[in-house]
Amino acid sequence: SEKDKNVKVGDKTYATLAEALTAVYISSPTDTVTIECKANADVGKMTHGHVADSITIEGNGAYVSAGERDLEFDTYLYDRTTGKQAAEGSEGEYLTKDVTVTVNNLNGIAAWGQRNTGKTVNLIFNNCKGMQRVYISGVTGTNNYTLNNCTFEGTDDPNARPTEKSSNTSIYSNAPGTIEVNSCTFDNVALGINLNN
Secondary structure, eight states: OGGGOOEEETTEEESSHHHHHHHHHHTOOSSOEEEEEOTTOBOOBOSSEEOOSOEEEEOTTOBOOBSSOEEEESSSOEETTTTEEOOTTSOOBOOOSOEEEEEESOBTOEEEEEOOSSOEEEEEEESOOSBOOEEEEOSSSEEEEEEESOEEEOOOOTTSOTTTSOSSEEEEEOSSOOEEEESOEEESOSEEEEEOO
16 A cells, blocks of 8 residues: 555655665666655665665665665666566676765665676765665775764674674775765674775
8 A cells, every 4th residue: 555655756656665776777767866765664675776876865764674785786787677687698787877876864774786897886875873784895896985974783693694783894895986984883893994995
């Protein structure tokens, strides 16, 4: 029902952030798309929410509640007609342009990727609490991160996967780029920031 749809893109509504990201990707936008989350809502489970366009997510205090909770960049070949990973032998694509992704007031969010192209990924997180990780590996392309007033909370559970509540490394990049971290806290995290760029 409409009341269960907690994420809005233009005049369309979706149950989860993952569904909204797929819809944005299929639409092949040329301008920055704004995704609006209902205030303090659960925007669902998400693992590797594929992003290949510039977007702004207005979280309004909403939270990603399960999965690896990550926006995924430049890792897998994707198909814009289906919004899914490209089928074996088909013409999928990695990142085809520089992207800027701004996330405001969305809790539990993460970013992850394994770079395959030379494109630039600009990530800006403002006031995101209980973040999982911002962890993009690979030496091609440029990763620029800006984090303002965000929190990362680790866990003592030795069996937890690093993404469940990262007690391992919160912010990682080994590609060129500028990393700016302002007024962020790392609680129970072994290595808050690990850069080799």
